Amino acid sequence: MAIRQGILALLQDKARYGYDLRAEFEARTGAVWPLNIGQVYSTLDRLERDGLVTREGDDGEGHVIYSLSPAGRDELDQWLSTAVGRDAPPRNELAIKLSLAATLPGSDLPAIIQEQRGASLARLQELSQQRKDASGTPRAADTARLMVLDSLVFQLEAELRWLDLCEARLVHTGHIAAGLPDAGPEPAG
Structure with a gap:
C-alpha cells in the first residue's frame, strides 16, 4: 500500500500530526485500510530522513506537526502523474x-x-x-x-x-x- 505517498498527499493541503494523518487517511479511503499509528510515525520518520517532510514544531499539546517539503511535493507530483506499475503483482x-x-x-x-x-x-x-x-x-x-x-x-x-x-x-x-x-x-x- 502506498502509505508513504498517501501521507505526502495529506500534507499537501495543510501541516498535520500523526494521529490527524491517520484519521484523515481513513476518512478519505472509507476506513477500508486502517493504519496503525506506529506505521504512520515510522513513515513520517523516514520521510523526514529523506527530506520529504519537515517538522514545524508542535501544536502545544505535544503533537509534532509535519509539513510537506519542496522535495516531498515533487515526489507527490511524480507519484500522482505516474501509472501504478503491475510488474510485480501483490500476493494473493x-x-x-x-x-x-x-x-x-x-x-x-x-x-x-x-x-x-x-x-x-x-x-x-x-x-x-x-x-x-x-x-x-x-x-x-x-x-x-x-x-x-x-x-x-x-x-x-x-x-x-x-x-x-x-x-x-x-x-x-x-x-x-x-x-x-x-x-x-x-x-x-
Whole structure:
C-alpha cells in the first residue's frame, strides 16, 4: 500500500500530526485500510530522513506537526502523474491457497472453493450496501469513499468469476465430477 505517498498527499493541503494523518487517511479511503499509528510515525520518520517532510514544531499539546517539503511535493507530483506499475503483482492469499490445495493429497478443493464463494458473496453484498448508502451525496469524501468501494466490489466480482473458472477447470480436467452447483463454463483449451 502506498502509505508513504498517501501521507505526502495529506500534507499537501495543510501541516498535520500523526494521529490527524491517520484519521484523515481513513476518512478519505472509507476506513477500508486502517493504519496503525506506529506505521504512520515510522513513515513520517523516514520521510523526514529523506527530506520529504519537515517538522514545524508542535501544536502545544505535544503533537509534532509535519509539513510537506519542496522535495516531498515533487515526489507527490511524480507519484500522482505516474501509472501504478503491475510488474510485480501483490500476493494473493486465495490464489496461493487454492494452488497449494490443488497439489495436496486429500484436500477437498471443491469445498474450499464453495466456502470462499460464500464468504466472497457475503462481503460483496456488504460492500454493495455500503456503496448504495454512500451514493447520492456530492461531498468529495463521499466520492473518494465510493471510488474505493467500487474498486473493492469489482475485485470481488472478478474473484467470483475466477472461482467459477477454477471449479470449471477442475471439472474439465476430471479432478471433480461434473454437475456441481455454480460451476461456470468450461475453460477453452
